[in-house]
Amino acid sequence: MDRLVGGAPQGKVILDLSPLAYLDSAGALAVYSYREAAGHRGVEVDVYGGADRVRGVLEMIDVGALTTPPLRSEEGRTPFFVRAGEGFVSLWRDFVEVMTFLGELLTALVYVVRHPKGARWGDVLFYMKRAGEEALPIVGLISGLIGLIMAFMSSLQLKQFGANIFVASLVGIAVVKELGPMMTAIIVAGRSGSAFAAEIGTMQVNEEVDALITMGFEPVRFLAVPKVLAAVFVVPLLTIYSMFFGILGGLIVGVVGLDLTFYTYIKQTMDSIRLFDIFSSLVKSAVFALLIAGIGCQRGFKVAGGAEAVGESTTSAVVSAIFLIILADSAFAVLLHYID
Amino acid sequence: MAGTIIAVENLTAAYGDNVILKDVTFSVREGEIFAIVGGSGCGKSTLLKYMIGLYRPERGRVLVNETDFSSADEDEINRERLRLGVLFQSGALIGSMTLGENVALPLREHTSLPPSLIDRIVKMKLGMVNLSGYENHLPAELSGGMKKRAGLARAMVMDPKILFCDEPSAGLDPVTSAELYRMLAKINGDMGTTMIIVTHDLELIFRIVHRLVMLDGREKGIVAEGEPETLRRNASDPRVRHFFTHGGGLL
Numbered sequence: 001m002d003r004l005v006g007g008a009p010q011g012k013v014i015l016d017l018s019p020l021a022y023l024d025s026a027g028a029l030a031v032y033s034y035r036e037a038a039g040h041r042g043v044e045v046d047v048y049g050g051a052d053r054v055r056g057v058l059e060m061i062d063v064g065a066l067t068t069p070p071l072r073s074e075e076g077r078t079p080f081f082v083r084a085g086e087g088f089v090s091l092w093r094d095f096v097e098v099m100t101f102l103g104e105l106l107t108a109l110v111y112v113v114r115h116p117k118g119a120r121w122g123d124v125l126f127y128m129k130r131a132g133e134e135a136l137p138i139v140g141l142i143s144g145l146i147g148l149i150m151a152f153m154s155s156l157q158l159k160q161f162g163a164n165i166f167v168a169s170l171v172g173i174a175v176v177k178e179l180g181p182m183m184t185a186i187i188v189a190g191r192s193g194s195a196f197a198a199e200i201g202t203m204q205v206n207e208e209v210d211a212l213i214t215m216g217f218e219p220v221r222f223l224a225v226p227k228v229l230a231a232v233f234v235v236p237l238l239t240i241y242s243m244f245f246g247i248l249g250g251l252i253v254g255v256v257g258l259d260l261t262f263y264t265y266i267k268q269t270m271d272s273i274r275l276f277d278i279f280s281s282l283v284k285s286a287v288f289a290l291l292i293a294g295i296g297c298q299r300g301f302k303v304a305g306g307a308e309a310v311g312e313s314t315t316s317a318v319v320s321a322i323f324l325i326i327l328a329d330s331a332f333a334v335l336l337h338y339i340d
Numbered sequence: 341m342a343g344t345i346i347a348v349e350n351l352t353a354a355y356g357d358n359v360i361l362k363d364v365t366f367s368v369r370e371g372e373i374f375a376i377v378g379g380s381g382c383g384k385s386t387l388l389k390y391m392i393g394l395y396r397p398e399r400g401r402v403l404v405n406e407t408d409f410s411s412a413d414e415d416e417i418n419r420e421r422l423r424l425g426v427l428f429q430s431g432a433l434i435g436s437m438t439l440g441e442n443v444a445l446p447l448r449e450h451t452s453l454p455p456s457l458i459d460r461i462v463k464m465k466l467g468m469v470n471l472s473g474y475e476n477h478l479p480a481e482l483s484g485g486m487k488k489r490a491g492l493a494r495a496m497v498m499d500p501k502i503l504f505c506d507e508p509s510a511g512l513d514p515v516t517s518a519e520l521y522r523m524l525a526k527i528n529g530d531m532g533t534t535m536i537i538v539t540h541d542l543e544l545i546f547r548i549v550h551r552l553v554m555l556d557g558r559e560k561g562i563v564a565e566g567e568p569e570t571l572r573r574n575a576s577d578p579r580v581r582h583f584f585t586h587g588g589g590l591l
């Protein structure tokens with residue numbers, strides 16, 4: 001085409017389309033591009049002839065649209081400080097939203113405590129089954145394996161000092177004080193926190209949340225409270241279960257690999273953990289449950305738009321829940337140090 | 341004015357800096373089928389959300405049954421909502437509940453009727469929308485038209501004074517939507533329910549609507565108000581004329 005334009009004499013080119021029986025939109029675009037390129041060199045192109053169908057295709061193309069700039073300019077690179085500032089502002093806004101939701105959630109929980117009949121106990125049971133019973137296999141498996149690995153790794157060191165028996169204390173203390181509550185919470189965040197966010201998010205997209213409001217329901221009380229209550233009931237139970245399997249994992253290594261008897265292992269474990277440790281871990285896991293379910297629901301309610309927003313909220317629910325779990329765990333570590 | 345059931349006065353709506361509606365004023369009379377029409381993105385659905393109390397007006401007033409949504413507290417609005425029914429675009433049935441549970445939801449929450457009576461009311465309402473026998477189906481097992489009819493049954497279960505419908509015919513085939521229009525017209529005629537319908541379906545407008553307002557996205561407000569036939573014949577505004585004639589072949 002360039003050759004055609006270049007070779008053309010000054011003045012005028014007549015493009016005769018009469019022999020053409022068919023033209024598609026790519027062909028039409030070629031005709032317009034040729035005319036435009038020629039125009040730049042001062043050559044005028046006259047399109048001539050062509051069947052009605054060919055003319056029709058040519059007319060379908062809006063020449064103006066080819067050169068119209070986009071209504072919104074492409075997102076360019078914003079300077080570092082602007083991006084950092086925007087990031088901070090959105091982080092702050094998120095914090096305010098989470099706090100607002102927490103306030104709504106606590107109000108709704110207080111209402112339910114004062115009017116137990118106002119809670120949807122059927123839903124609570126349903127979510128207890130979802131978040132609790134159905135999590136038993138994975139929580140058991142992971143906790144057992146962690147107990148096993150910890151006992152095995154520590155035994156390699158302790159064996160050298162003939163301190164085999166302290167494997168039981170190490171596993172017992174670690175599992176009861178930290179790993180049990182933490183691993184359970186992380187598994188629940190991955191399984192149920194995400195599910196809560198996705199469920200509420202999808203309801204938000206389908207206008208189901210709007211429908212609930214117009215039917216005179218309080219969406220937080222209707223949707224979030226059963227999930228939060230279920231999680232708070234069930235996560236401490238799962239934590240006890242996780243502790244049991246963690247200690248069992250250690251016991252297997254102790255009995256099979258370290259020649260400890262069943263009795264000595266259990267005795268040593270019982271001696272090294274106190275009732276207070278178990279109790280404080282259960283309180284801690286209830287707080288974790290509140291955080292997981294709370295942030296899951298909050299992320300769900302925040303969804304606006306479509307499927308992509310639901311996916312985003314699910315990811316955010318898990319990431320934020322894990323962050324909050326670690327944060328709360330650190331706070332508990334300091335607090336328990338002073339209480340104890 | 342006597343007989344006014346909904347009054348929207350100087351309502352201005354905006355998302356952030358983006359003004360959607362500006363100084364919108366109109367009123368709906370008791371017992372009429374009133375339509376809010378206009379092209380896509382003109383703020384029809386936003387206006388509806390103000391009228392059902394999902395958004396609180398910051399500038400202007402929305403009065404429904406004499407409850408002022410701009411100044412009423414949450415309890416008053418909730419009480420008012422019990423007298424409203426809303427049919428959402430996709431039905432908005434709660435996905436985890438069966439049709440029966442969905443329809444029974446407002447009755448269980450807001451009345452103290454015995455369960456056996458609630459069951460009978462649910463059966464009656466499902467029967468009214470030709471869905472008898474479907475009370476144990478989940479919404480996911482139904483077609484779009486059935487979901488919409490079930491949504492209508494749920495919206496009507498408390499016998500509301502006012503029924504709001506968001507694009508009732510969107511996504512329905514012509515036969516199903518004609519059936520839905522008949523149902524709406526019958527409910528309006530026999531029970532005197534005031535209806536506010538958001539739509540751009542000309543067939544629906546000319547068949548059952550008594551009066552309408554037309555919104556325009558660029559004007560950010562009302563460009564025409566009146567009866568459909570009168571507007572089609574006498575409108576001077578080219579946008580209104582275009583709206584009422586471009587689909588004329590369908591009629």
